[in-house]
Amino acid sequence: MNSYQFLPQIRHPLLLQGTTQSAAKRPLTGIDIGGLIGQFMNPEGLSMLGILLGLAVFSKIVGNGKGKVTSGRLCDTAEKMAATGLAIKQMKDKKRQPVTLWSGKPTYWFNGQWKGLSARLQTLLGASPTVWFPNAERGTLVIGAPGSGKTFSVIDRMVESAFQQGFPVIIYDKKGEQMKLHAPLAVRYGYDVQVFAPGEAYSGVINPLDFMRDAQDAVMAAEIGQVIARNASPGESKGNEFFEKAGELMAKGLVQLAKSSSYPDLAFVYAIIQLPNLVDRIYHAVHRPDNHPLKMDRWIASSFSQLLSSKDAEKTVAGIKATAEATYSSFIQKDLLRAFIGRSTIPVVLEGKKCIIFKLDDQRRAVVGPLLAAAIHLCVVSNLSRVRSDPFVYCLDEFPSLKFDRMDQWANEYRSAGGVPIVGIQSLNQLYNLYGDKKGAAIASALSTHILFNPGDLETAEKYSKRYGEVEVLIKSRSTGSSMGQQTSRSVNWSEQLQKKPLISADEILRFPQGKCVITSPAYGTGTEALFPYPLKIPVRYNDLKRAKDSESLWDTRIRPQLENRAASLSVDRGTGKSINIDEELENRIRAACKMLPHPNDPDEPVTVADIEDKSIANEPLSQTAESLIFSSFRKKLLDADIGRSS
Template identity: 25%
Template sequence: MSFVLPNVALTSIYVSLLSDFAVQRATTLQKPLSGLLGVLVGGPMMINQARLIIMGLALVVLLLFLNMALGQGLRRGGWLYEQVDRWRRPSNRRGEMGSAHFCTMREYRRYRREDGDGITLLGAFWGERGRRLDWGYGKFCMGAEDAARGLLTLGAPGSGKTQAVILPVIADRMNCHHSLIVVDPQGELTPYIKEIAKVTGHLVAIHDPTSATGPRFNLAQGLSNIPSANAIARVLVPSADGDNRFWADSATDLLTACLLRFANLGQIKAALTDMQALAKRLIEKPDDAALAAGSFIASVRADGKIATNVVATLGTALTGWSSEQVRQNTAASDFTAELLVTQPTVVVLTCPGAMRKVYAPYLGATLQKLMSDLDTIGEQCGGPLPAPVGVIIDEFPTLGRLDSLVESVNLVRKRRISILVGAQTKGQFHLIYGEEATKALFTGLATQIVYGGCDHDTAKFYSDASGTSTADANPDPARANLRQRPLLTSDEIVNPQYGNCMIFSRFVESNFALQIVVMAELTRFYERTDWKARLTVHRHHDTLLLERGVELTKKLIASRKPFVLLTKPSTTVPATELETIFNEASYLHTAAKMQAVPMKASSNVLQAAGVRTASLEELTKRFKIIERS
């Protein structure tokens, strides 16, 4: 098309302008043309044949020169190629002392295209010279690629990062039937998720290690190699510096070996009371676990002083498993990462605020385990996951040191996993990860939302990140006084000129790369009229909650969404509603494959939770009646 259109255009112009000059009556007698020349000219004898030939040859010469010029100009590096390529990308004005600037209308065009697999934030957005960039429709649309490259939001308590960023992202992604892993150390998001799930029909698994009724999760289940076990151990055992680093590293090695040898963390905690028996259990098979605990075993065989300190360090890290209830909650798994890619599911990891300091590292380890399992599923599927999965982490620094997550934040996008991280200040990351690891984490999260009213250290970091611009201190154009200044000073980060937050986003296209800076005022979740209407319509519905000891029967049909069948339905769900669910799902339920998983807790726990159990025969009869209806 690069050659066809110019040739057609030139021919049309040539014929339009010179047709009267080329086609004229002959004034003298002409000899008829013969052969190929007569075929090419094609004019009748009453037309001046010579003039027609000359004008035709002139057109051929013009087309020849045109195609030669196009061939030279459109080759890679040619003048025309460069000019066309320059038109495709936003203009980048060069300043004498810096070219940083706020987002322009042309640069914002990327964020006007909605993507069902991406993230859309509502609100008002301002760019260069205080212009509204969203044209009144109030949307900042990040595509699937932008969402997969990570989103970070920083804001002081009460700034609105939860209501304006985290909750809208959760609601919109659930509305698109994406599965989510939500880490909610404060328990603030869980009630909202249960209400939203009434609208979207998600299965909600709320895992609280201190709960007596919620679904269980076993960190040691499925661990078969040193790297995966060590990633879990590094989260559970807090890191230390100086002289204490040796004991922390030794305790990590011991826990790595124990995760491969024992069935769950409760057994590991109980085994720490007898070092001799523990060493004997670890060395009973000459495998990876025995080698990982080699230094501990050698110390036990000697005087045992080092082993005693290592066990004390590990025992302190596992203090939370002194509780019988916690040991039961982590003895088995009622959900796995496979559920996230076969059924629209929201896994909520939470704990009471008073116990957050003890169990927040466990929530981080659970997140690490699920992420590792999702990565394994992605490898088995040849790269991306069968369905997109979002990871929402509120108060990220409270989860402890998640080194593996920080290192892989740039790689998870290939698995269709997107990460949203919420925190209060940049200093929280420095305390846990240090300066270099914090830079690596922030670099991996391509879109960052910073709320005003932040601390000076955070404001200084983003002032430097905004870049350097050229400012004219003299308004008189005849006497320009150019000077260098940050695009945003620390004060302008703390007190935005427009809105209440700043959005920094980086992206790379095939022929250009940009960092945009946008001032914004984001719409909070309770201000969203669309979700108000949805929640009002479904307010009398029940949330599909995953219960403890429930086995899931899944049959995947390509044209239907996966359906989860509960072997122990809650008494709050009426039989007529169950019939409606089963009829709409259109699945074949095989009663022979269903079996009730007994709970290890006492029957009083089930009664207190309001859960009604039934025998396999009763369930079989019930499902046959529903299928016939």
């Protein structure tokens, strides 16, 4: 039998040839991709593909829903997209507030008019142009132990983003490292940079008394005295409240007296304090006849009311005077005096591309700190006590190293005026130790955006772990049983139970490596909720690192010499053309203090204006005799403070 007789006879060779060719083109997988795509190349198919793509994007944006027993969850794509949209809008509007800062110069896939679309697309695909911080005027608190990366990863990058947008900036630098980065960096962005660093040759001059309108400006005089006094004895006060209040009141009066003199600065305040029998001199000046040329102004005299009411109680007067003297005597040192004697050379009201860096000498923090705190306080108040046309960024890293009692008010009240605070601390306990629990909590809550690096402190980690919320965990349990009867049977039961655990546990926070943090910001939210935790490791790109390294290399070679030359040129007496001699300046203030507040028993005391003019010529020997005891006592104190010797 023919083995092929059961095969169908092929009568159409052409069809066989066509079938053979199609079989040769069949893909190895057995799926014709081209044919499959071809099925969708029509209106109905394209609509179906669009719907599927939309559902996929919607699923990615919406993310996971709420749990049954908890509502905690991490920041998802929807919140990141919302923050990106806010940032793009705020940068485009360029208003006083709201304001956007960022960490790392933004990199866009498409430039020009496509930047906004590019930023949103990049965020959707998980490649955001940068880490955005919209609504920065509501305040940013950065927490992290030394070495955690808080300054390098966030604070320095946010300051640079302010430079890139041309905002005026002031920076408090505790160690001097940020100054070496930001001073050259600001110059590269076209900024006029000023540095206030008492004790350094490149420091300019800020005279706190220049912030007073006149000698009757008791409010500003009180502000100056309070800030200096509270930084001279930081921490929660444990001293005698009466002496502290009375000392602050006396200090206010001394500042007003100095403002009314021909030497309106803190060196003159110290010269007044050193006068022997100071209380008798003040009492005598207050109770002179109304037409007497040396009668104290009534608005200044009111500041000495508490001191004079205790005139006959020697111990009380001594305590009040000692409190006031301690406030102003510590920073009267020769190398520090140049930074606050005479008129201010640093303009503190900033507009446009202006930057002031306040550097603390950490080895002499107790001495320099009060003066630096007063300068920063007055600078912030002067810039934000009025509505500005542009934002004003004030960066206070290592915030608890100085004391600013009004920080919570600044953050809450000054944001509408254009204030943009950036505050850095190591842990919440560090903040509470200086300000107390209630005041510290008020400062932390006044700053809306919190960026938590590894705090190295368990209590801080636990508080933030609770703040981040909890997440559901489904636990399955298996149980087996057996029954003995006529027939032995074995049963297996499964049960499910919902339990809660921290979204981010405290021990996980304490294991964060350098650069990893959790961001909670009102900008990262939906229409109904915000402040979802956003854990990430802050990326610092190569270009940012290179720009920072190049800027730091310019400090010693270019920026510092220019600052020193400018400071030296401004320290010249305009009348003589010679450099200011600190010793001579102090002696001039001593003489002026003696003439302003002469002793009641001084035989050379003037009675009329004519007497004041005549004594400068006719009775010069007697005047020198009357002052000899004061000078000898004063010079001894100067020598003890190492400022009486010539430089």
